[in-house]
Amino acid sequence: MAEQAILSARDLDFFYGAAQALRHITLDIPAGRVTALIGPSGCGKSTFLRTINRMNDLVPGTRMAGSLTFQGQEIYAPGLDVTALRRRVGMVFQKPNPFPMSIYDNVAYGPRTHGERRRARLDELVETSLRAAAIWEEVRDRLKKSALGLSGGQQQRLCIARALAVEPEVLLMDEATSALDPISTARIEDLIGSLKERYTIVMVTHNMQQALRVSDRTAFFLSGELVEFSPTERLFSMPRDQRTEDYITGRFG
Amino acid sequence: MxxxxxxQLETLHQELMAMGAMCQEAIAAAAAALLDREPAMAEIAITREVEIDRQEREIESxxxxxxxxxxxxxxxxxxxSSALKMIGDMERIGDQAADIAEISRHLGSGCPLPGQIHIRDMAQAAARMVDGSVEAFIKKDLQAAQDVIQYDDVVDELFLRVKEELTELIRRDAAGAGEALDLLMAAKYLERIGDHAVNLAERVAYSITGKVRAQSAPGESAYDLLC
Structure with a gap:
């Protein structure tokens, strides 16, 4: 099966004021795969992740050049409906950020925002999302309880369920397990493996072993440039670029 | 950083060098036991084999x-990963040196045989290949690894020569046939040691380039081990 690109960057530049955070990024992210973005702090990997659902719009003074398309549509086209984009491109953050409301309402929040009012449909979305996020069994008897009473790992899976409830096509994960213990991390890594059948996942991680465990492809960023983008096993066994080799073997700097 | x-990698290198040196000693001792009829040398080769086995476990852990x-x-x-494969081949080299030492014990203390000269050359060539492989690994020297692979032809040619010499010996003196066959087996063990040294060198090349040579089809181009 040929891999189809769902997201394509062509000569993408991104600036925070005068500072250039991304330089001529060109890459195709395949649909239905897990793509890991790695690189040292400040390399541009998170900036790139945040261009995909325009989270950087919230930062004043940002500017982009080049092209970034999602299913062939320019993400930065003038007049693009950013809310609709973010429904199709969900995001999970480093720290679990459940809303101070019930577990049910957390998951139903997105669909309600997008106009879903039918109770039966909401019930169904809540259950399928919680099941997909592998947390249903743990919370099915306490859906009306506050989400803040869950453990960190459960909260993060709840946040994944919340992201899935609006039925996105792409899930962005920004160091989504870095605040979790190893067992919660393993659960989420398993979850990523099962989600990729239906979603395209793009994840930023500082944990190279995690990139090795879960991703199909890995992109290595350095100083705002994309140095190498290869199948994960290839990148970690025989990197093409000396800078990649130096970074992953800890010889960098 | x-x-x-x-x-730890440096320690691994040192331990591999030590194992390579043990193999060379085992080969030299086995050859001396066989050709010079020195029973003490057979003991050394057999002791080395035990040490080589222990060293294999040490490096594996x-x-x-x-x-x-x-x-x-x-x-x-x-x-x-190359080191893990290489110690397996070195362990086999130790076994084969011990096998040669065992053969030497069966041989009488009669006068040296004409074929012995080229068996000695074989032993030297095989030991040189082992040394060359380990050194290539430590120095990450691809050319040196390829030289070892090429050098196996020398060992193979010497083996054929030894075979001819022993055939000639049997033809002239059927009474020495048993001893000649023992020597032929010893020569075959040395030839196998050369093959193991080729394996070592191929692993060295892999550790440098990430590519392994296709074993089944010699003309085929190298392929990646992963992906």
């Missing part, structure tokens, strides 16, 4: 600790 890791604790990637991963 990775001092401890580099120290060192590699396991490196994999577990450092989770190496890229050339570091290839170095450790």
């Amino acid at each position: 990775r001092n401890r890791f580099d120290q 060192l590699c396991m600790a490196l994999l577990l604790r450092q989770q190496p990637v890229a050339r570091d991963l290839r170095a450790v």
Whole structure:
């Protein structure tokens, strides 16, 4: 099966004021795969992740050049409906950020925002999302309880369920397990493996072993440039670029 | 930033060099036992074989600790995986040297045989290949590894020559046939040691380039071990 690109960057530049955070990024992210973005702090990997659902719009003074398309549509086209984009491109953050409301309402929040009012449909979305996020069994008897009473790992899976409830096509994960213990991390890594059948996942991680465990492809960023983008096993066994080799073997700097 | 890791890799190199040296000693002792009829040399070869086995386990646990604790990637991963394969071949080399030493015990203390000269050359060539492989690994010298692979032809030619010499010997003096066959087996063990040294050199090449040579089809181009 040929891999189809769902997201394509062509000569993408991104600036925070005068500072250039991304330089001529060109890459195709395949649909239905897990793509890991790695690189040292400040390399541009998170900036790139945040261009995909325009989270950087919230930062004043940002500017982009080049092209970034999602299913062939320019993400930065003038007049693009950013809310609709973010429904199709969900995001999970480093720290679990459940809303101070019930577990049910957390998951139903997105669909309600997008106009879903039918109770039966909401019930169904809540259950399928919680099941997909592998947390249903743990919370099915306490859906009306506050989400803040869950453990960190459960909260993060709840946040994944919340992201899935609006039925996105792409899930962005920004160091989504870095605040979790190893067992919660393993659960989420398993979850990523099962989600990729239906979603395209793009994840930023500082944990190279995690990139090795879960991703199909890995992109290595350095100083705002994309140095190498290869199948994960290839990148970690025989990197093409000396800078990649130096970074992953800890010889960098 | 990775001092401890580099120290551990350095230890791995030293232990591999030590194992390579043990193999060379075992080969030299076995050849001396066979050709000079020195029983003490047979004992040395057999003792070395036991030490080589112990060294294999030592290096294996060192590699396991490196994999577990450092989770190496890229050339570091290839170095450790190559080391794990290489110690298996060196262990076999030790076994074959001990087998030669065992043969020497069966031989009487009669006068030296004409074929012995080229068996000695074979032993020297095989030991040289083992040394060359380990040194190529430590120096990450691809050319040196390829030289070892080429040098196997010398060992193979010497083996054919020894075979002819022993055939001629049997033709002239059927009474010496038993001894000649023992010597032929010893020569075959040396030829096998050369093959193991080729395996060592191929692993060295892999650790440097990430490519292994296709075994089944010699003309085929190298392929990647992963992906």
